[in-house]
Amino acid sequence: MSKSKIGFIGYGAMAMRMGSNLRKAGYPVVAFAPSGGKDETEMLPSPRAIAEAADIIILCVPNDAAENQSLHGDDGMLAGISKDKLVLDTSTVSPGQADMLAGLSREHGFALLDAPMSGSTPEAETGDLVMLVGGDDATVERAAPVLDVIGKLTIHAGPAGAAARLKLVVNGVMGATLNVIAEGVSYGLAAGIDRDIVFETLQQVAVVSPHHKRKLKMAQDRDFPSQFPTRLMSKDMGLLLDAGRKVGAFMPAMAVADQALSLSNRLHAHEDYSALIGAMERSVANVPHK
Template structure:
């Protein structure tokens, strides 16, 4: 059992912190900007809550963050009352936010300057993966620190890998989002084409999902896409945030991402028709409008 702090109890962080408490058996203290969510968490899982990130992190062996973006992350880590004000020497800061590689490298340096350690550890698997403790976790940092943190991360993961030095986890998550964007657009166009051709989409998917066209998106999203249901899952707003990070990094490293840039624009079209909180599979709605 370790002493753990978890900062950020959104749709991902809430169940992830729960797995650390229940499955991992750790002594967990949580912080959330909206205090009522922290109260809901302690009512459900036990543990403790704290009024600031710094107070949650004091005396913790591992401090997890799972917040919205780079600015939120800097606020809860190096800002006033942030976790690095109080983290003890040798403690590990593990960031599950999908953020930039730049902020990951900055936090690695900031943690080291305080005598602590840092792992960037963005996740993939969505809300269902978080709730079921089956997330894929892509890590960047020092190997010895990763090996120390991995048994704790395992509480909410089915796959945990060290991708390289600080920032490598975030870069790997960018590749994850690049691949998802292209696959979802292809699936949306395929279903749209099949409907226009008068085919039974369920029969079509039942056959082609067993071949080279098969994917997680096809298996898990084709039914709701065919039904025009999108009020769940990974929100378009979040995907655009992620793709914005991807495209900024691509401009810096010279990578050419024409399909990713195009799909990002398509998600902008979905936002324009009111789909900000729809699942990312709502690219089909844009074609059927």
């Protein structure tokens, strides 16, 4: 039995790895990559062409503005979509954007899940992402074969828009925890503890997650390959604080982390967000950034 054709709108570091795993699983894959990478995947000229050619469309773009640009206009996805198509929005966007896209899906009659992923490029490479999905049960079941290829676990967060909100919870915890670790490193170095002892200790203790231990290793090596760019983490923290303000959530630690990442973003926008640890280190030790 032939498998559904998958079409990516946005084909950057995460999407390319998801596309590779889908091809290995036997899915034909096409992509539109206005600013992303290119591999052996067939490239199409527009989001409209993707919507016309693919059975399942995966949106993987950096922000609300990029998503809207992909959706609208003569060459946008909506110009080529039909009622038999399924759209998986793996982008991290604002709750309002997710709600808007859900409204468009009802208007145009296509099936939709907001389906942001938790994980970075290493997990995308191995198909070990955690997929957060929002939508009805039937659409989750329809998407399951694809989700099972790109992720190790799918969490049904609730109705449309729920996963977009849950993703901000996850990334807020990531960003705030990274900032706390950076503050701890700052104190340890300022107090005169040997640099390697500080970093190696934090990489061994149970209170630091495996994800953040990877970030500490980057900081110890003073090298920040962009698994999750600072510009995207800073954007996500801003989305979280804006969304939290609208519902009256109390998030002072996340607000501080947002400010710290905003400052780091000025110098390290395209490096991994763990570059914040390096910035903290330089603030107390005058250590040059690699």
